[in-house]
Amino acid sequence: MDFYLKGVSFLSGFAMMAMEIAIGRLIFPYLGSSLPVWGILISWVLLSASSGYAFGGKISSRNGNLNILSSFLLLASLFSFLLPLVGHHALSMAIKILFNKNFFEAFAGIFLMALITGLPVFSLGVTIPIVIRLLTQEVTNAGKTAGTIQAIATAGSILGTLVPSFWSIQSIGTKWTFIMIAFLLGFAGITGFIRYSKKFIAGFAVILPLAALSGYHPKNKTFPFIRGKILFHDETLYHSVFVVRKDNGLIELKVDEGFTIQSVYHPVEFISFGSWPYLSSSFFLRNTFEVPKHILVIGLAGGTVAKQIKDSMPNVIVKGVEIDGKLIQLGRKFMGLPDSVKIEEKDGRVYLSSTDEKFDTIILDAYQGPYPPFHLLTKEFFTIVRDHLEPDGIVAVNMIRWKNEESLSNAAGCTLKQVFKYVFKIDVPFSINTIFYASMQSIGFKQMNNSKDSLEKFAERNLKNIIPFNEQCKKLILTDDCAPVEYLTHKIFFSALF
Known part of the structure; x- marks a missing residue:
């Protein structure tokens, strides 16, 4: 039991930071990577996490058990999986509408993106207080238990910062980074149901759609400022890169949102x-x-x-x-x-x-x-x-x-x-x-x-x-x-x- 719960706290810390970096890679092609954008992203992640901590503290005092913990792990898994699928379309819609000066609809798209990015972080925040409650046997040990769990979660956050920064985003891309996080969280949630409460049906209800859809990639994926035949599109350490051929034979090199052209060739x-x-x-x-x-x-x-x-x-x-x-x-x-x-x-x-x-x-x-x-x-x-x-x-x-x-x-x-x-x-x-x-x-x-x-x-x-x-x-x-x-x-x- 102790090993599983400490593993959950490590995974929650890992997933929270990995998700923050991956969210950045998801939104920067549309909103840029300036200091204010980073500031808003970090503030939103912290707000979502703190809301989760507060909510988790309340429910852990009333009904904190493994079923609740596993449920929120599976919710975080589901939201993490949906992020790259829903996020791209929400941002594409928002930016395209924004440049048409329809601010209300653009705000709706950005709000949808904020909601879908906040929900998995909120769900992960809920898990930490529940873990602390389940591991606390006596009031006199509460401080030691809380400190240990926070240290383990922080260690997970360190790894969650390094893995996407130095490996996953460069090697497998942003979409598969989210899916990797989703599978890890889904596995932890199902383990909680199967090993400790035997109620694994709910777990499979989440993980099977993830397995079925993990290879899905929207066929109608659009980029608001890309016009022409896309010869190359990939992510680098710094950018989302496009090479586009126009009808007149001109070749353009664009990065991120594609609003500006970095290089041209004829x-x-x-x-x-x-x-x-x-x-x-x-x-x-x-x-x-x-x-x-x-x-x-x-x-x-x-x-x-x-x-x-x-x-x-x-x-x-x-x-x-x-x-x-x-x-x-x-x-x-x-x-x-x-x-x-x-x-x-x-x-x-x-x-x-x-x-x-x-x-x-x-x-x-x-x-x-x-x-x-x-x-x-x-x-x-x-x-x-x-x-x-x-x-x-x-x-x-x-x-x-x-x-x-x-x-x-x-x-x-x-x-x-x-x-x-x-x-x-x-x-x-x-x-x-x-x-x-x-x-x-x-x-x-x-x-x-x-x-x-x-x-x-x-x-x-x-x-x-x-x-x-x-x-x-x-x-x-x-x-x-x-x-x-x-x-x-x-x-x-x-x-x-x-």
């Missing part, structure tokens, strides 16, 4: 739209007529920028930094990323801080879904960038805006002005992007190729439109200590919605 046509050519051609703005020798791209993704540079300047050494190794593989396979591009699978700041290399141009195009990583936009980071540039080197930074909502891009521009002598910008036409160019020397277009290729023609035609960044900077400086990038990004979202 086997024949030059990519002349979006932010990519403005970033690729940034080396033409250096204060020299010499061809660049060494260019760094931070946030390589599928390699659109790196490929355009190599197509224009085959002899230039182009190095890419990309934290997600799967994006590198997809770039090689689908996006025409040349083998000659050297790639570091690291965080951009970590890489720059660990190398003494100097670059003629550094291109910063790193995003976590719709959010630029805050530590790649601070005064301290731009100082590191400046120290890794040649004297006439230039940095190009890709930012986002929405019409007149430019708080985020202005903050980046003001921070660049703290470090670099010259800062220019251009709003990319028909886009939400603003590109900043910063250098310690003057900035302007310089012709380098005798036979102008597509990239140089683009640069000569479009980079003449760059303008000095003259924003009045007051409290817009981003630092490692204070960089409200998520808040400023959310201002863009709300501006687009309202």
